[in-house]
Amino acid sequence: MVDIQVAVRVATELIDDVRARGAAALAEQAETFDGGAPASVRVPASEIAAAVTALPADVRAALEEAIVRVREATAAQVPPPAETRIGPGATIVQRWQPVERAGLYVPGGKAVYPSSVVMNAVPAQVAGVASVALASPPQRAFGGAVHPVILGAAGLLGIDEVYAMGGAGAIGALAWGVEDIGLDPVQVITGPGNIYVAAAKRVVRGQAGIDSEAGTTEILVIADETADARFVAADLVSQAEHDEAAASLLVTDSPAFADRVAAELERLVGATKHAERVRTALGGQQSAIVLVDDLAAAAAFSNAYGPEHLELQTADPDALLALIQNAGAIFVGPSAPVSLGDYLAGSNHVLPTGGQARFSPGLGAYSFLRPQQVIRYDRDALRTVADRIVALSSAEDLPAHGEAVTIRFQ
Incomplete structure (x- = not known):
């Protein structure tokens, strides 16, 4: 990479x-x-x-x-x-x-x-x-x-x-x-x-x-033993086909489920069109199957990582969702794969990568908007705070700030 x-x-x-x-x-x-x-x-x-x-x-x-x-x-x-x-x-x-x-x-x-x-x-x-x-x-x-x-x-x-x-x-x-x-x-x-x-x-x-x-796409799936290993594997492959540097991660508290997903991945990779690209991405240091003690630890791992795409495929995804802080977009349940968001969910698929979901949102109308404050005070309203403006401007050794107010009442 x-x-x-x-x-x-x-x-x-x-x-x-x-x-x-x-x-x-x-x-x-x-x-x-x-x-x-x-x-x-x-x-x-x-x-x-x-x-x-x-x-x-x-x-x-x-x-x-x-x-x-x-x-x-x-x-x-x-x-x-x-x-x-x-x-x-x-x-x-x-x-x-x-x-x-x-x-x-x-x-x-x-x-x-x-x-x-x-x-x-x-x-x-x-x-x-x-x-x-x-x-x-x-x-x-x-x-x-x-x-x-x-x-x-x-x-x-x-x-x-x-x-x-x-x-x-x-x-x-x-x-x-x-x-x-x-x-x-x-x-x-x-x-x-x-x-x-x-x-x-x-x-x-x-x-x-x-x-x-x-940048290059990322998917992190949190799944427990109740999830369908075929669905999880297919979702990991779907993002790995973007690029050899794509990151596909599974985080689970079930070693048996991890083994099932690994087996499904091997089967799916061999059958997909961009098999070589997918295999490179899944085998890279950016991709992994991560075992954790419990789902709270899985949520903590995800929050530290700040994935572009996060899928929650667990028995109680809403309880897990309550623990999630950092993600570009969150896909809840087995019928909400990242591919849905890529095309027709109605959400936006332009999302922060490289951990930037910890502090940056995905693309939206707000990306093109600037918040502005429009201030209107009449003379009496300004008079009510004039002395306090003078006090603060004097405390900051910026007397002209206060004078710009008091001149209006001379």
């Missing part, structure tokens, strides 16, 4: 190159890391429209259903304005203001993620972001163009500003803009990616806001 500090150094070099040389640097990086340099970094609107028309009927129906479900669940994340009356003539209004422009990153390396278009774009739209730019790596199979299903998903959502660029360079391009392709800087960058994309988001933070460092 690549160390995050190494990834940060690489990402910094790639971003600095894009800042210095613009489209030329993006073209070279596309040749080196992606599917070749695109004919045009900015995707023509006609290609987006054609991609919508070409979407297979079942894929289009699934995307449209996902859009409806994610939009419905995300609407609950936009707080209404709230007014607090401090006293007569004194009010504070809490409002949530969207950023004006956002950059959405949709990965396209070992797999294609039209679902990530939905997960990025819908929260931005629900939040009220007026301008959205989407970046996705050029694909060799399509002559250096963005994958047509990703373009189709963007078109379904009304996104007409799409760029064929990927990796750390794309994150830098979104943050600082690229004049020679007409890309204006964005205020917030969201979306998942590999460790270099996550590192790039760390590098640009300060120039632009980010949702979280959503």
Whole structure:
């Protein structure tokens, strides 16, 4: 696995190159890391429209259903304005203001993620972001163009500003803009990616806001002897197929159940399409079957780890849920696999990785919103606190603060 500090150094070099040389640097990086340099970094609107028309009927129906479900669940994340009356003539209004422009990153390396278009774009739209730019790596199979299903998903959502660029360079391009392709800087960058994309988001933070460092996927399953070993094994495999560096962990208090899952894993890995990738991920140091004394210890382990995806498959998952503090998203019971959340649960699948669930949320409408307080005091309301403002400003040796108040009553 690549160390995050190494990834940060690489990402910094790639971003600095894009800042210095613009489209030329993006073209070279596309040749080196992606599917070749695109004919045009900015995707023509006609290609987006054609991609919508070409979407297979079942894929289009699934995307449209996902859009409806994610939009419905995300609407609950936009707080209404709230007014607090401090006293007569004194009010504070809490409002949530969207950023004006956002950059959405949709990965396209070992797999294609039209679902990530939905997960990025819908929260931005629900939040009220007026301008959205989407970046996705050029694909060799399509002559250096963005994958047509990703373009189709963007078109379904009304996104007409799409760029064929990927990796750390794309994150830098979104943050600082690229004049020679007409890309204006964005205020917030969201979306998942590999460790270099996550590192790039760390590098640009300060120039632009980010949702979280959503890197290589993780799943942690807490299960007891009542769980179905086939379900647990299938869920571990489902996330391991993303990448050789994907983390799949089972935490259980039952040695017998651990053995059953290990046997199921061996059977499923041999039968799955990406068997070599899955086997590498499951055999890596980032994946494990962990035995604990009891489920309280399992919850403590999970809270310390802070997984991106957490599944609870136990006899009493609600009791276990009460012990959970840190997780990007929590899937409760045998009929709520992570795959459900990846596509059609209505929840968002762009989630913090690398332990960042301990302090960062997943992507939502709030990722594009800034809380602002609007303060209104009339003259009498200010008079009631004037002496106390003077007292505090004097105590802090900032007398001009108090004078800015007393001058209003002279």
